[in-house]
Structures are given as structure tokens and as C-alpha cells.
Amino acid sequence: MGDPFVLRPATLADSAFLLALRNDPDTVANSLVRRPASPEEHTTWLARAFADSDTHLYILEHQGTSLGMGRLVMCHEDAELSLAVMPQYRGTGWGKFIIVALRAEASRLGARTLSAVALGTNVNSLRAFLSCGFHIDDRTVRLACDLFA
Numbered sequence: 001m002g003d004p005f006v007l008r009p010a011t012l013a014d015s016a017f018l019l020a021l022r023n024d025p026d027t028v029a030n031s032l033v034r035r036p037a038s039p040e041e042h043t044t045w046l047a048r049a050f051a052d053s054d055t056h057l058y059i060l061e062h063q064g065t066s067l068g069m070g071r072l073v074m075c076h077e078d079a080e081l082s083l084a085v086m087p088q089y090r091g092t093g094w095g096k097f098i099i100v101a102l103r104a105e106a107s108r109l110g111a112r113t114l115s116a117v118a119l120g121t122n123v124n125s126l127r128a129f130l131s132c133g134f135h136i137d138d139r140t141v142r143l144a145c146d147l148f149a
Contacts, residue, residue, distance in 0.1 A: 007101045010057035010069065015046055017066045021084050030122040056109070060098055070098040072106050079111035090124065099132040
């Protein structure tokens with residue numbers, strides 16, 4: 001991971017990448033929705049995300065290749081983080097990198113707390129969040145951290 005990387009705001013040009021990542025079978029299995037998104041649903045979701053000033057989408061690129069995405073949804077002084085990494089890059093530390101980078105971004109945007117929701121069966125996500133300072137907050141496996149601790 002020592003080579004150049006970019007965590008940049010997503011654009012409409014990232015739509016196909018985001019849809020492919022969203023519809024990856026492991027991503028679907030670990031999502032709260034648990035079904036693939038149609039192209040129409042994805043287009044509607046993406047348009048809403050870009051129009052919402054409280055939603056911030058980011059693309060992680062490494063050597064010109066898109067590796068994953070992160071999303072922050074702000075609500076007053078709280079932010080919720082979600083992320084996904086392309087299958088071929090899972091287990092390489094990029095998920096943790098996105099978490100750490102978006103934790104700093106959430107603080108910059110004014111959040112005092114940051115949370116994420118993960119299925120209890122999503123062991124890799126749970127490990128990544130826990131290793132980045134999150135703790136399990138309740139029985140729904142909501143993870144949280146205080147940005148000023």
C-alpha cells in the first residue's frame with residue numbers, strides 16, 4: 001500500500017463501478033438489502049446521493065484502478081459510514097484504509113460520533129471496524145466510535 005493512492009469524491013463517471021461493486025455477490029450477501037440493485041434503482045439511488053448535501057461518496061483508487069468506495073451520511077453531529085471493496089482487493093487492508101480516512105473526513109465535516117452497521121455474519125467488516133477503534137454498540141451490531149476520544 002505504499003504506492004500512490006487517491007480517496008476522491010465520486011462522480012457520475014463512477015456509476016458503472018459503483019453498480020458492479022454493489023452487485024458483487026459477497027457485497028449483496030453482506031448488505032442489509034440482500035438483493036442486487038437494478039440499473040434503474042442504482043441510477044435513482046446515485047442521483048439522490050449526489051443531490052443530498054448530507055451524503056458524501058468517495059472512491060478509493062490505487063495506481064489508477066478503483067478498489068472500493070466509502071460513504072458518509074451526516075445527521076447533525078453524527079455520521080454513518082459504509083464501505084465496500086472489490087473482491088480481488090479484500091483482505092489487503094484497503095477497507096481499514098477507507099475507515100481511517102473517512103473517520104478523519106467525518107470529523108472534518110463536523111461529526112462528533114461515527115457509526116456503521118454490519119451484519120453479525122460479516123466477520124471481515126466487523127474485524128476491520130473493531131481494529132479501527134469502533135465498538136459494538138448494541139445487539140444489531142451497530143458499531144460506533146467517539147471521534148474525540
